[in-house]
Amino acid sequence: MSRRTKTWVEDKSRAKRIEYAERAPKPVRYTSEQARALERKLVASKPGKYDSAVADMDFINSQAFADKFKGKYENEQVEQAVVKACRQLVKNRNGTFFEEAYFIDAHTGRTVSYVKGKTKNGIEMSEELKRHLTNAREKSIIMIHNHPNSSPFSRADYLTSSNYNSCYEAIAIGHNGDVFSFRNTFGTRGDFLGYFEENGKRFPYYESIRDYRVSYSKHSSRGADDYEARDLAWKEVSKMRGFIYEKR
């Protein structure tokens, strides 16, 4: 290789490096809060990471977690009871795929009932508890359960919350500290269309569940993972059917 050609090659590759460096995304400065949120998002989107259902107790015990509930309830007593119940559920079930639930009085914060799931990813409510939820005053109860894999609500969660006029709010608390909330779901199911099966269980199929199914498939066909597709679908269905869905 002649000296001249070598210089030419070096110049060309230097020019390429500069061009590449200019195209590369610039480093972004995050506040520690933003960085933590970003990291949680990245970790949560990695399949398998939460297979162990190990909870982020540092975050869940932090003030930042408690702040997600600030001003959302009738009084501070209720707010504190909700935060405490969320922390307790995740602490009890840390590292397992079992779920449990607290039922809290939306006016006083008093625990109405506490249920431990006996199978993976699910909770069976006793007939007595169902009767209680049916007969309790309108919007008087907050239902809270944990999601070991930190995913947004399932269809069964919607069906349960929309079944009771007494439900003020349904909360799913992820082991990563994500909080999902349904409010005003009662009366938003639409017509009964039949049944569907999930994990060997039979569930009633309503217009709202059909809407969810359509929206979920649309987002997952566009490349959304299960977490994103559920989140986007509940956002859409809540607008269509007039209930409140919130991710905190």
Ligand SMILES: [Zn+2]
């Ligand atoms: Zn659930």
